[in-house]
Amino acid sequence: MQAVILAAGEGKRVRPLTWSRPKAMIPVANRPIIAYTIDALIKNGIRDIIVVVGYRKEQVTRFLNQLDLPIEVVVQEKQLGTAHALLQAKSRVKGDFLLLPGDNYIDAQSVAKIKDVKNAMLIKEHPSPSNFGVVTIREGRVESIVEKPEHAPSFQVSTGIYSLNKDFFRYIRGNDITDAISAMIESGTGISAVTAEDWQDAIYPWDLLKLNQRLLKHLPAAREGTSSRHATIHGPVQIGKGTTIGPNTVISGPVIIGNDCTIGPNCCVLPNTSIGSRVSIEPLSLIGDAIVMDDTTFASHSRIVDSVIGERCRLADHTSTGTASGILEIEETPIRSQFGAILGDNVTSGPFARLRNCIIGNNVILEGNRDVISRIIPDGSLVI
Template identity: 55%
Template sequence: MMQAVILAAGEGSRLRPLTRSKPKALIPVANRPIIDYVIDALLENGIREIVVVVGYRKEEVIQHLNSLDAPLQVVIQERQLGTGDALRAAEPEIRGDLLVLPGDNYINAASIARIKGVRNAMLVAEHPNPSNFGVVVIRSGIVREVVEKPEDAPTFTVSTGVYSFTPEIFSYLQTNEIPDAVSAMIADGRQVRAIPADEWQDAVYPWDLLKLNTRMLRGIQPGIAGTIDASVVRRGVVQIGKGTTVGPNTVIYGPVNIGSNCNIGPNTVIMPDTSIGDRVVIEPFTYVADSLIMSDVTVGSHSRIVSAVLGQGCILADHITTTPSASLIEVGGRVQKEEFGAVLGEGVRAAPFTTFKNCIVGNNVSILKGRTLAGRIEDGTRVM
């Protein structure tokens, strides 16, 4: 019986400010934590022995896992030293061949089906920004080399972090990182196969969540559990949770997923590729498109929210605008050009007539006077 180990112990520091109070595996995408998609893909493949390694904010992760109807066993990584160390924490539970998967990347069931029967293999994918990942050099379907986050990537093929191993992997875990163990296996003459993923997506930086949200919304089922005024116009796939009310003359173009106990409208427009969490209030005459809005957010009237990630508990006054534009952003010592409207951490408060333009706002920032903001604003800042 094949076992699976999901590594969900890390913070996801490059996703800050969103991971300051929530591990990356629990970030909601299309209103479900990322780790849920990984567990679903394993269950669809008949893999029922699943070990989850938790660490950063482990109480929250354990609480969420306990709420799922899935056969999960939890192991704790005491200090977040790396993927190899996390896998080592699971060793006492492993009895045979195993799959290893990150708990904070999307992977589909077809990809797992491709790799689960192959001993000692790595799931690989093409990526336009390979330098953010382990870059894989392959010859004749066999992995020759894994280069971690190189400045100049030799190929566009990257490791997805999904592996199929025999128990001998544990004897190669000499450092705290799994790619080092794979390199040691290769150096020892062991063959590690490269298996192309069917579908895989990672959110490395906060704005990547918008692409992931768009992808995951393609899989939602239509369903209306809330109360919708007769004049509401719906097109495409729309899912609305229990206790949510949608006011008169609101227009919703799917795919859109709205959680439970929300209050939307009247006279609002919700455009495609938008997910809205639970207990969200969107006031009249507001337009939302291509955005990920987490739970307990309020967006004031006459606002225009486009290409934005709004963290939990943000309170935005009326006439708020997020404007997608491209600018150079430095992340982890690298400068890259990215186009999005805004990423707001938890508990951001913004005064009327605030405009965010390609802006990353830290947690608990207060904007006390309407103005145009761009670039980065650190946690806890008061903008006068």
Template identity: 40%
Template sequence: MQAVILAAGEGTRMRPLTYTKPKVMLPVANKPILQHVVENLIGAGVDEVILVVGYREERVREHLGEEFSGVRIRYVRQRKQLGTAHALLSAEHLLEDRFVMLNGDAIVFEDDLKNLLREEMAIAVREVENPQDFGVVTVEDGVVREIIEKPEVPKSNLINAGIYVFKKEIVDYLRRTPLSVRGEYEITDSITMAVQDGVEFKAVRIERWIDVGYPWDMLRANEILLSEIERDIRGEVEEGAVIKGNVVIGEGSVVMAGSYIVGPVIIGRNCRIGPNCYIRPYTSIGDNCHVGNAVEIKNSIIMSNTKIPHLNYIGDSVIGENCNFGAGTKIANLRLDEGEITVNVKGKPVNTGRKKFGAAVGDNVKTGINASINVGSLIGNDVFIGPGAVAAGFIQPHSRVF
């Protein structure tokens, strides 16, 4: 079985994290989102993967290569991101008679994929509480009758999860797909034309699906994936360190005396942890990181090569690669009134739906001693935050905050 994964987009809603890497390469549970997708496809029986790439594609190619876990990986460049139908059409010359297509930034699991792949032509659907934010699917007798994008008054709570089983005949509809009001060629319009011609798509309900739309969604995805890990300690744990629950510690890592780690937690390779730090549940720490004395990290994602060495607090945050936090730097994660946290995305306020969210910090950010970062902050890559400074809101890449 062949899989086509759409991985060409930047993911502008994920800024500032996507200024330096494509959205699909952002890590949850210490693996890029795209790797989770590929591994689950392989587990479901896929034996070839076509990746439609574009924005910062070199990060994808370097990570997955030409073969991954014994499965061939092939690449197609979508030079302009003109929609999902356009993306699939760019891979037309590689398509087999039947294949599965999905997005590289939403995680679906093996069991659901296996159920989907049993059908000749199918669309994955899922019941959600906020269908108005998605494409709503109308189903009759198990067959898809209609897909309406973001309707004001949804006819049901069933949404299109963006995972499809197609026969190659879909290509004829791709070629005829008109430009949408959003200025894109959309696969849902192609499907609508096929349905109107009598082509049947089975609606297959999926039980688990993680859609990562905004930086704070990475924390929810991280929590779900970490809840399934098992204890695996390959690094060194010094006497006097406490490891409780399901904790993964990579090769070459050292957990020094006085460290207190409560799982589920993943720590990558060649990290220095401690002495005398507290790592709380649902935290993932990448490779070559340093978490030092009197540091507390809670429910956060720390990417590789980042240093949080002394007297720091990081709560409910996503921290990029190669960051360095000066002594006493702290990130707030709770409003004083304990209300839900709103952040500034593309100049507009967006409610995270979370009462606890600290910050999303891009790559190569450095802070001075006693710097403070307020709740709901989005900090671009290569920002300097000076000693004693307070950072808040959206901070553009390469800024200086003093």
């Protein structure tokens, strides 16, 4: 069996994190999201994989070339929709195939449940169904699918994962997979509904924190760096090569730390934290429930919780993020949110900056002693 992974989109609702990378390449638990999709396929013996790339295609291609797999890459030159992306792979598809999004997490057990079912959709109950294609089911078959309805008829949603045959291409008339699935149903071709075991999409950037927590649950401990004998490390913790953990630093797993980091002395890393490579955390700082990307520096007395921090950020001493509730406008839609902060790449903060329930764009400079609460700061801004 073949698999087609769609990894051509940007992921606009996850901005500013997709300014410099496609959504499929956002690191969660220090691996790109697409890596988990590929893992699920390999565990099911599926190695004939086609990946459709588009936005920032070089990054996806570079990552795929590092894998010990003969993955075929095709390009969607313009991001015109999911069905249009699938059409780019039409000439490579031989027969039965799985269709999967490259920017969702799916587990191997779910793939096992659907891979041998002809014409099937993987579904899952979701508390916010209006963000997805909402499905109605009758006697194990999909009766209808409505994309992002204002009033959802059910809590069952499509995961975007399908088991299909090459005949499916004849139902594609527009640019979206949902329309093609609806045309398939209207033609009288039945689509089985298969319930996923474990699936998650990150619709908004703060959703990445829940995904990170989920993926760290099964983290095996591994320590390749150097830890002071006066440091305290307990629970599942991975420490990369060249990383130094200073004295009196406490790390409580699950935590993953990349290569060549400097943490401490006198720091605290709390559970559900992913720290990339070449990250520096200076003394008397605390990091918890967070995703920290590569080459970022936290000066002393920082407190970063419930937050996603992009690459090459420079946060001055006493910078703090803390969980708060608010309403943010994402893609012209008011969205209720609750988290600390989302920082794009190359953000610089002055001392005593305080961030709550806010999204800070790329290349933003925050002067010291500033409060940013329930706001979105555009790329390139200077906050004084």
